[in-house]
Amino acid sequence: MSTAVKVSAFAAALVAVFAVAWAIGSAVGPLDEPPAPAPASEHHGHHPGGTP
Numbered sequence: 001m002s003t004a005v006k007v008s009a010f011a012a013a014l015v016a017v018f019a020v021a022w023a024i025g026s027a028v029g030p031l032d033e034p035p036a037p038a039p040a041s042e043h044h045g046h047h048p049g050g051t052p
Helices: 005-026
Strands: none
Touching: none
C-alpha cells in the first residue's frame, strides 16, 4: 500500500467523521440556548380590581 493511498484513506475517514458529527449536531441543535420567551398576551380588556 503506497503512502498516497494511506493519506487518501485517512483524509476520507476524517471527512466522514466530521460529516457524521455535523449531521448529528444539526439534528440535535444547540444545547445551551435559552428557551424562547412566551408570546405576549393579546388580551387588553378590563381586569376587575385593576387600574383602568
